[in-house]
Amino acid sequence: MTQSAPPISRFPVPDLASLPEDIRQAIGKVAEKSGFIPNVFLALAHRPAEFRAFFAYHDALMDSDQGLGKAERELIVVATSGLNRCQYCVVAHGAILRIRARDPLIADQVAINWRKADLTERQRAMLSYAEKVALNAQEIGDEDHDALSDAGFSQDEIWDIGAIAAFFGMSNRLVNAGDIRPNDEFYMLGRE
Amino acid sequence: MTQSAPPISRFPVPDLASLPEDIRQAIGKVAEKSGFIPNVFLALAHRPAEFRAFFAYHDALMDSDQGLGKAERELIVVATSGLNRCQYCVVAHGAILRIRARDPLIADQVAINWRKADLTERQRAMLSYAEKVALNAQEIGDEDHDALSDAGFSQDEIWDIGAIAAFFGMSNRLVNAGDIRPNDEFYMLGRE
C-alpha cells in the first residue's frame, strides 16, 4: 500500500557532513539515545539558526523537572497534535507518551479523542485548556484560568500548559506545511 | 494513568445468557474468529432488532467480494472515523486495516491525516469523496462524482464509498453518544 521510499520532507535535507558542528553533535546525541535520527532533526537542519531555537524551546518546555510531570506534558502534545491533525507529532510524541506514562493504550486514545480517553479529572481540565489554546485562543478568558486554578494547577503549571499547546501549534504547522514524515521506528515504541 | 475497570458503554450491557439465540450465536462466531468479543457487539445487544440490522448492514458493506477491495473499504472507515473522532472505530477498524492491507503503519497515518498518508492517487480520490460525505454531504455535486469516474471508479464502487462513509457516520455517532470503549486487544493487532 505504500509508495517506495517516500521523502522525509518537501524541503531539502542536507548531508550530515555539511552541517555545523553543534548541530551534528545534537543529532548524534539524539540518534544515540533513540537508536535512529528522528526525521524532524533532519528536516530542520537546512536552517541552523531555526534548528537551534526550535530545539532549545522544545527542551525548555518538555524536559523540565519542575511543575507538570513529563507524561502530562506529552499528553498535551498528543492531544493538541491530534486536534491539529499532525501525523509526525502524533506518531513521534505518541511513542514518547507511551513510554513516559508506561501505558501502551493512552496515546492512541488521546490522539483520536481525549474526551473519551482514560484520564483523571485533573488531566481533563488540563487538556480542555490546551484544546482552547490550540483551537480558540482568542476567546480565552478568566473563566478558563479559574477552572485550572480550581483543578489545583499553579500559575507556573498553567503557563506550561499554554506554552506547550502554543509551541506545538507552531510545530504542527511546520510539519504539515513541509510534509515531514515520521520515522517508521516510532510506531511500535512503547506498545509492548 | 487509567481508571480501574472502565465500563464498555454508558448504556446497559446484558448478560450473554439473556440474549436471543441468534444474537448469542452471532457473538459466539465473532468471538471464535477474533479471540475476544468486540465491545460493540455487547453494547448493541440490549436492542436485538437494532443489533441485527446494524450487523447485517455492516456486513453487506464491508464483507462484499465485489467492487472495492476489502482493504480499501477499511481505509474509508479509518479515515472517516478519524475525521469524526471516534475512538472505537479508529482502534477496531485500524486493526482490521493493518491486517487486510498487510501494512503496520497505514492505519495510524490515515486516522490522523489521510492527506499525509502513503496512498495511491486512486486511494486519495476515494478518501477525498469519503471525507466530503462525512463532513459536507449537502454540497456534493456532479464535480465530485466526475472526479471519481475520472479516477476509474465504477458507479457501483462510488456507491460503496458513499455508503460506507454514511454507515460509519452513523456508527461513529452511536459510539460517541454511548461512550463505547474499544477492547484493549485491538491496539496491537496487525502491528508486527
Place this chain on the structure above:
Amino acid sequence: MTQSAPPISRFPVPDLASLPEDIRQAIGKVAEKSGFIPNVFLALAHRPAEFRAFFAYHDALMDSDQGLGKAERELIVVATSGLNRCQYCVVAHGAILRIRARDPLIADQVAINWRKADLTERQRAMLSYAEKVALNAQEIGDEDHDALSDAGFSQDEIWDIGAIAAFFGMSNRLVNAGDIRPNDEFYMLGRE
C-alpha cells in the same frame, strides 16, 4: 422553474419486476399504505442486502411503541435532517411529522430552526441532545446525558434519541450523496 422529469437518484433504479420477492412485497406494502412509492425505496433497491438492513433498522427505531412517542421520533428526524440539509428527509418526514403530531405548522418550523419552534421544554431538551449527536457527537459527555435525565428521559429514551439522530446522520448522507429526490406527493401531506 423546474427542469422536466428530474431523476430520482444519481444511481440506477431497477425495474420492480427484477427485484427479489421480499423487496417487491415491502415496496408494495408501503405503496398501498401511502398511495405512492416513496423514492428512497426505489433508490435503495439496487442493493437488496442494504435495502433490507436499512428498513429493518429504520422500523426498529421509528415504529416502536415503547419509550418516545412517534411524533417525538419524527421531531428528531426533521430537526437533524434540517441541520444536515437533507431535502428528501425533511420533505418526507416533515409530512409524517405533520400527520403524527396533527399539526400542520410544526415540521416547517423545526426544519428551519428548532430553537424557534413551538415546542415544550421536554422537546427542547430532546432536540438539543439530538443536535449534538448530529453535529458534534465527539464532544458528548456526562453533562449532556444528565440534562436529559433531569428533563425526565429514561435511559431507553436517551438511547432512542441518540440512535435516531445517528441513523438519520447516515440516511441524510446517503441521500445527499445520491441526490435522491423526494416525491412530489409528500409536500402537501398533513397540511390541511
Place this chain on the structure above:
Amino acid sequence: MTQSAPPISRFPVPDLASLPEDIRQAIGKVAEKSGFIPNVFLALAHRPAEFRAFFAYHDALMDSDQGLGKAERELIVVATSGLNRCQYCVVAHGAILRIRARDPLIADQVAINWRKADLTERQRAMLSYAEKVALNAQEIGDEDHDALSDAGFSQDEIWDIGAIAAFFGMSNRLVNAGDIRPNDEFYMLGRE
C-alpha cells in the same frame, strides 16, 4: 404540540391606533393586499424611523421591475434565509416565492438545500454568489464576479443579488434576535 398563543416578538408590539399615520396606512395597505398583517410589520412598528427605512429598502430591492425577475429575487431570499436559519423569512418569503414562481415545491426545496433544488444553471450561479455573500462575504473576489458575468448577469443584476443577500442578512438577524414569529397564514399560501 404548540404552546397556546405564542407572542409574535420578544419586544413590545404597539397598538395600531398609537402608530404614526403613515405607518398605520402602510400596514393597512399590506393587510388589504395579503388578507392579514404580516407580523414583521407589527414587530418593527415600535420604531417608526427604522420601520420606514426597512420597508423602503425592502421595496427598492424586491419590487423593482428591472433586472432580476421577481421570482429570482425571492429565490435569493429563501435560499439565504434558509442558510441563516431564519424561520420568519423562510416561511413568509417561501409563500411569496411559490406564488411568484407559480411552483408549489420550489420554496421548500430551496429553503433546505438549494443545491438539490430544481433550478437552471443561471439560478445556480446566482445562488452560489448569494450564499457566499451570506456566509463568507469577506472572501469574495474577482473570480466570484467573473462567474456571474460568465453566466450572463449584468453589473446591475450582480448588485441586486449581493444587495438582496445582504439585506436579508440583516433581516434574518433582526428576526432571530427578536424571535419574530411568522403568521400561520403564510404556511399554506401558494401550495395548491
Place this chain on the structure above:
Amino acid sequence: MTQSAPPISRFPVPDLASLPEDIRQAIGKVAEKSGFIPNVFLALAHRPAEFRAFFAYHDALMDSDQGLGKAERELIVVATSGLNRCQYCVVAHGAILRIRARDPLIADQVAINWRKADLTERQRAMLSYAEKVALNAQEIGDEDHDALSDAGFSQDEIWDIGAIAAFFGMSNRLVNAGDIRPNDEFYMLGRE
C-alpha cells in the same frame, strides 16, 4: 506597496452632477462636516432609493439621543465589523469611535479582539450579545436576553444592540461584495 489609484468600488460611481437633488445635498452635507466625501456615499449613489433607505436606517440607529450612548453604538459597529472582516466599516467607524470615545486606542483593540480590549463589564455584555447576533443569531435565546437585563440594559437598549449588529451585518456584506474602499482620510482621525 500600493497600486496606483485603486477604485473605490467594483460598481459604477456616478458623477455628482448626475445625482438627484436630495442625494447631492446629503453628500454635500457630509462632505462639509467631514472635510471629504466618505466613499460609501459615492458607492451607493448609483441606486438612489437604496441610498436613501440605507442612510435613513443608519441615522435612525446611530444618531439617536436615547438609550445607548453614541460611543457605545460605535463600539458595536467596530466589534462586529471586525468579526465580519469589513475593511471599510472598521476603518471609517474606527475613526468615529476614537472621536466619540475620546480614546485613540480603543478602536484598534476592539477591531482585532474585543475580548482583549479595555472595556467595562457592561460593554463586554453588550459586545457578547452583538457578536452572537453577528455570527450565530439563529441560536439566540432567553439566556442571551437575560444576560443583558442582568447587566442593566433596558429592552430598548437591547433592541438597539441587536439592530445595530444586524444593520452592519448588511453593511459589511454590501461593502465586502462591492469592494468599497475606505478613504485614506479616516485612518488618522482621532489618533492624536
Place this chain on the structure above:
Amino acid sequence: MTQSAPPISRFPVPDLASLPEDIRQAIGKVAEKSGFIPNVFLALAHRPAEFRAFFAYHDALMDSDQGLGKAERELIVVATSGLNRCQYCVVAHGAILRIRARDPLIADQVAINWRKADLTERQRAMLSYAEKVALNAQEIGDEDHDALSDAGFSQDEIWDIGAIAAFFGMSNRLVNAGDIRPNDEFYMLGRE
C-alpha cells in the same frame, strides 16, 4: 473608556534587576532602539530559557537579509495575527510593517482583511499560503506549493512564509492565553 493601569500579562512580570544578565542586556538593547520596552519582552522574562529561544527564533525568521524582504515578512505576521485575532501582534507588528513598508495604511488594511488590501499579485499568493498555514495547515498539498512556485517564490522563500506563519501561530496563542497587552506607543508608530 479604559480601566486604570491594566496589567501587561496574566502572569508574573519580574523586576528587571532580578533577570539574568543576557536577558537584561537584550531588553536594554530593544529599549534603546525602540524608546520603550515592548511588553512581550517583559511578559516572557519570567522564563529565561523560553525567552532566549523565542527571540532567537523570532530574529532568525524576521531579521534575515536573504529571500523575502523585511516588509514582506511583516505582511505575513500582520495578516496571520489578524486571522488569529491577536491584539498584541497586530498592534506591534502593524507598527513595524508601516515603518518597513513606508506605508501608513497597509497594516490596518491587512489586519482586517488582506484580500481587500493594496497588494501585488505576488503578495496575494504569499498571504494566501500563509493563511492556509495559519488556519488549515493539515490540508496543505502540492497545489499550494505549486501556486507559490508559479508566483516566482523559491523553495527558501516558501519555507520562510510557512515558518513565519507557524511561528506567529505560536506567538499569537501565547499572547492570547496570557493576555499580553501591547504598549500604547505602538499605535501611532509609522502613521505620519
